[in-house]
Amino acid sequence: xxxxVLLKNVEVANGHLxxxxxxxxxxxxxxxxxxxxxxxxxxxxxKQSNLRGRGGAGFPTGMKWSFVPKGGDxxxxxxxxxxxxxxxxxxxxxxxxxxxxxxxEGLAVSGYAxxxxxxxxxxxxxxxxxxxxxxxxxxxxxxxGYLGKGILGSDFNxxxxxxxxxxxxxxxxETAMLESLEGKRAQPRLxxxxxxxxxxxxxxxxxxxxxxxxxxxxIVTRGAAWFRGIGPDKSPGPKLYCVSGQVKKPGLYELxxxxxxxxxxxxxxxxxxxxxxxxxxxxxxxxxxxIPEHGLEVGMDxxxxxxxxxxxxxxxxxxxxxxxxxxxxxTRIIEFFHHExxxxxxxxxxxxxxxxxxLRRIEAGEGAPGDLxxxxxxxxxxxxxxFCALGDGAAMGLRAALKHFREEFVAHxxxxxxxxx
Amino acid sequence: xxxxxxxxxxxxxxxxxxxxxxxxxxxAQKEHGHLPGPVLEEVADILGVERIWVYELATFYTxxxxxxxxxxxxxxxDNVSCMLCGSEKLLAHLExxxxxxxxxxxxxxxxxxxxxxxxxxxxxAPVMQVGDDYHGDxxxxxxxxxxxxxxxxxxxxxxxxxxxxxxxxx
Numbered sequence: 401x402x403x404x405v406l407l408k409n410v411e412v413a414n415g416h417l418x419x420x421x422x423x424x425x426x427x428x429x430x431x432x433x434x435x436x437x438x439x440x441x442x443x444x445x446x447k448q449s450n451l452r453g454r455g456g457a458g459f460p461t462g463m464k465w466s467f468v469p470k471g472g473d474x475x476x477x478x479x480x481x482x483x484x485x486x487x488x489x490x491x492x493x494x495x496x497x498x499x500x501x502x503x504x505e506g507l508a509v510s511g512y513a514x515x516x517x518x519x520x521x522x523x524x525x526x527x528x529x530x531x532x533x534x535x536x537x538x539x540x541x542x543x544x545g546y547l548g549k550g551i552l553g554s555d556f557n558x559x560x561x562x563x564x565x566x567x568x569x570x571x572x573x574e575t576a577m578l579e580s581l582e583g584k585r586a587q588p589r590l591x592x593x594x595x596x597x598x599x600x601x602x603x604x605x606x607x608x609x610x611x612x613x614x615x616x617x618x619i620v621t622r623g624a625a626w627f628r629g630i631g632p633d634k635s636p637g638p639k640l641y642c643v644s645g646q647v648k649k650p651g652l653y654e655l656x657x658x659x660x661x662x663x664x665x666x667x668x669x670x671x672x673x674x675x676x677x678x679x680x681x682x683x684x685x686x687x688x689x690x691i692p693e694h695g696l697e698v699g700m701d702x703x704x705x706x707x708x709x710x711x712x713x714x715x716x717x718x719x720x721x722x723x724x725x726x727x728x729x730x731t732r733i734i735e736f737f738h739h740e741x742x743x744x745x746x747x748x749x750x751x752x753x754x755x756x757x758x759l760r761r762i763e764a765g766e767g768a769p770g771d772l773x774x775x776x777x778x779x780x781x782x783x784x785x786x787f788c789a790l791g792d793g794a795a796m797g798l799r800a801a802l803k804h805f806r807e808e809f810v811a812h813x814x815x816x817x818x819x820x821x
Numbered sequence: 822x823x824x825x826x827x828x829x830x831x832x833x834x835x836x837x838x839x840x841x842x843x844x845x846x847x848x849a850q851k852e853h854g855h856l857p858g859p860v861l862e863e864v865a866d867i868l869g870v871e872r873i874w875v876y877e878l879a880t881f882y883t884x885x886x887x888x889x890x891x892x893x894x895x896x897x898x899d900n901v902s903c904m905l906c907g908s909e910k911l912l913a914h915l916e917x918x919x920x921x922x923x924x925x926x927x928x929x930x931x932x933x934x935x936x937x938x939x940x941x942x943x944x945x946a947p948v949m950q951v952g953d954d955y956h957g958d959x960x961x962x963x964x965x966x967x968x969x970x971x972x973x974x975x976x977x978x979x980x981x982x983x984x985x986x987x988x989x990x991x
Contacts (some may be wrong), residue, residue, distance in 0.1 A: 487900040525847065525884045526940055561834040564850035566882030569938065571953045583839035583874065585881040588886055601836060644902040645942030686901055716943070720901055732901055735940055750849040 404654040405618050405638045406611065409499040416533050418540040421501035428616035430508050436555040438621075442513035443752045446616065448624035450636050455481055455511035455572070455609030456685070456713045457789075458619060458702035459617075460633070465606055468514045468595035474603040478516040481577060482523035482530075482610045485569035485683030487736060488716025491640040493702035494652050496523070496530035499614075500537035501781035504560060504606050506613030508546065509620060519558070522577050531736070534562055544729035573788045574607040575599075576742065587744045588788040590631035611640055631657030632793050635701035635712075643669040645677065645719040659702065665719055676721040680804070684713025686733045687793030689800030690720075722817045725820035726805040727812050730798055731759040751782040755798065767813035775802060824852045828867050838868045842878050846885055851983055855886040883937075891926045891933035894969050896950040899936040902943035907960070912936060915960050918968065931975065932968075 409415035409424060421427070425496045433442050447462030468476060470646045482505070485493045495503060507519045522532055538560050540549040550556045570576045575589035577602050599605025617638060619627050628636045639657045641664055646649045648670030655664065659682055665671065672678045680690045683700065689710040691698065705712045720729060740753040755778050760769050775798065783795035802809065811819050822826075822830070834839035844863045855859050856892060860966045865872040895915065899908045899973050915934055919927055924952045926933040927934060942948045945957025956967055 484941045485939065488902055488943055489927055489939075490941045490943055493941050524941065526950060529955075542885075563840075564844065565884075566843060566847070567879075567884035567937075568882050581840060582837065583842040583878070584869075585877055642943065645905045650842070650902075650946065687912075717944075718905070720905060723907060729901060732899075736900060739938060747899055751828070 402655055403583065406495070406502070406614055407499075407641060407652070407807070408496060409502070410652075411498075415498050416500055416537065417500055418537065418544060421499070421505075425506055425621065426501055426617075426642065426692070430505050430512075430719075431552055431621035432620055433509050434552050434741075435558055436511075439515055442537070443619070445624050446513070446619060449627040450624075450634060451468040451612065451619060451627065452635060452637075452702060453609055453613055454611035454615070454640070454714075456486065456687070456711075458810045460610065460713060461612055464596065464608075465514050467517065467594065467604060468604045472604070475516055475518065475602045475785055476516040477603055477605040478507060478511045478514060478519040478605045478611055479574075479577065479581065479600060479605060480519060480521040480610060481519050481607055481675050482527075482570060482576065483565050483569075483571045483573050483577065484524055484527075485612070485713075485740075486621060486687060486714040486716055487733075488644055488682065488685045489641060489714040489717040490642050490644075491652055493530050493716070494616055495529050495610055495640075495772070496527065497533050497612055500530075500534045501541065502614045502617065503534070503610055504537055504541050504547070506616040507560055508551065508558050509616050510606070510608065510613055514604075516606070517557045517559065519560045520563050520571055520581055520600070521560060521580060522571065524571075525567060531562060531564060538562070550567050568708070568742075569736075570742045570788075573790065574787070577607065578605065585742070587742045590787075603812045604743075611651060622669060631659075632699070632701050632703065639714045639715060641700065641717055643717045643719065645717075645721040646678075646721040646724065647671065648673060653698040653815060658699040660703040661691065661698050661700055661717070662697070664695065664700060664717065669719070672721050678719060678723065679722045680726065680789055682716070682718040682720070682797075684711050685716035686736060686797060687711070687789070688713040688716075689796050690729075691800075692804045714814075724820055725763070726801055726808045727759065727763045727818065728820070731756070731763050734759055734794055735796055737790060739792060740758050745787040747782045747785040748787070748794075751778055752794055754778055755794075762809060762812045764820055765812065765815070765817035767809075767816075769813065771813060772802065772806070772809055823864075824848060825867050837957070838870050839874060841868055842875055843882070846875070846879055850864060850885060853888045857887065861887075881986040889926075890932050891969065892975070893951050894933045894935065896935050896937040896940070896945060897923075898938070898940045898942075898946070898948050899951075900939040902939070903947040904921075906946040908936075911949075911959055911961065911964055914964060918965070 414420050432468045443465045451461045454457040574588040580586040595605040642655045682690050702712045738756045741748045743749045779795040779799050781792045828845040831844040861875045865875040947959050948957040
């Protein structure tokens with residue numbers, strides 16, 4: 401039986417309070433690094449753990465930190481990406497609402513490692529309850545000396561500010577988030593320079609996801625070998641899986657990296673609703689290509705899912721059953737990307753507009769011969785040609801739907817109606 | 822605290838006043854309900870930033886409203902997880918009982934009905950945000966009960982949002 405680490409306090413009454421967090425060993429990791437580790441040693445420890453970013457891209461966290469130049473006269477910033485906009489994802493919200501100190505300790509340890517004295521948590525504006533909880537927790541941590549000047553008798557100063565987003569999915573893209581933090585429209589920046597060199601206010605900046613930062617204190621207290629011992633060596637650790645859609649027990653599940661998708665959906669989340677069959681699963685938020693039922697043995701880790709032609713993404717697992725039309729699902733997903741396109745680059749802005757029109761007419765039974773070839777052509781025109789990953793995610797998702805469920809698209813066009821209505 | 826004081830306090834978190842535009846707009850919208858031109862200009866003046874910088878943020882980000890919204894802004898998620906759990910039926914029901922289409926407000930100014938992209942609460946799909954609060958695991962009966970409770974609360978609230986519900990564990 402797997403013992404939860406990240407969700408340890410989530411089901412506990414008053415899990416959000418500092419007293420609860422301290423009683424469970426909270427802030428011991430911060431005490432340990434400030435007393436026993438140089439910042440470089442913390443970076444090395446996280447490198448050794450093979451922790452990879454939980455926001456979606458899976459970039460090695462320790463390596464990202466090591467890109468921050470040593471010294472220099474510019475301040476360094478730590479930014480926490482708590483914008484959580486990927487449809488099907490709700491893990492960061494639950495951490496912030498129920499165990500905000502876990503994030504704050506992760507921020508402080510990570511800030512110490514990279515030499516940052518200021519952190520901004522960019523949290524989506526809809527998460528009012530999480531914002532309130534995090535504000536309370538920051539105040540508590542200041543009172544107890546876990547934040548502020550000379551933390552725990554050391555010479556480390558660290559402050560956390562909350563910056564509320566205002567409804568733009570693109571802010572999950574790290575450079576768009578930096579633009580937004582600087583008070584501009586959230587449109588991605590050209591890279592290089594990478595944020596580690598020139599990020600917020602052109603200063604060295606590290607951007608990490610909430611769950612990534614929440615892993616850090618546990619790596620400090622339990623060791624890199626413990627972390628690497630959970631799941632696949634190259635993609636290890638405890639992992640939060642968000643299960644939703646047409647499934648018996650939707651919810652947030654903490655399990656090892658790499659568990660089979662089938663086990664997650666069938667055993668932990670209870671499988672299909674009564675009298676129905678699972679048709680497909682989107683494993684990592686709507687940017688992740690859909691996996692048909694026969695592919696569900698795949699392991700839920702970065703490398704296994706990439707090898708299977710999909711991605712772990714944000715681990716937003718959306719279950720679709722046999723009563724649902726895949727053309728409709730694909731249409732809704734592309735409508736979302738079209739709505740959230742920031743408008744900066746043409747393939748994404750215009751391409752997705754075109755794709756939406758074609759998909760809507762197919763779903764309405766007004767599709768024409770040649771529409772599927774046109775969709776293939778549009779995907780080709782978008783994929784790899786957009787400024788950021790938003791357009792890529794849209795094209796990859798649609799390609800997978802067209803590949804695995806082409807017969808449903810064909811049926812819509814040939815029967816001139818949606819077979820599911 | 823006045824709006825100016827609140828904005829100045831929020832701006833202290835940043836080395837650059839431009840970064841404070843978003844937090845200032847949040848404060849101004851709480852104060853005024855929405856963000857008409859004169860309010861945007863006041864925000865620009867308080868922060869000492871270009872007015873165009875304020876306008877562009879107020880129109881880029883969907884949580885900012887330059888037009889008035891009803892006392893209760895019903896924001897029904899219609900992204901994939903909620904759609905799979907029946908959000909379309911809920912939208913149709915809301916349109917019928919309120920007598921408006923999505924995007925519109927009721928004549929009494931009580932309700933504005935919108936569909937929104939993923940609210941990040943898919944474990945309780947279908948979900949709708951009203952003011953600060955999330956309402957999950959909705960069906961037609963729960964939706965009707967919610968509308969009744971919102972109508973009943975009208976006399977008891979003073980601002981745009983109704984009293985926040987406690988989180989589990991409180």
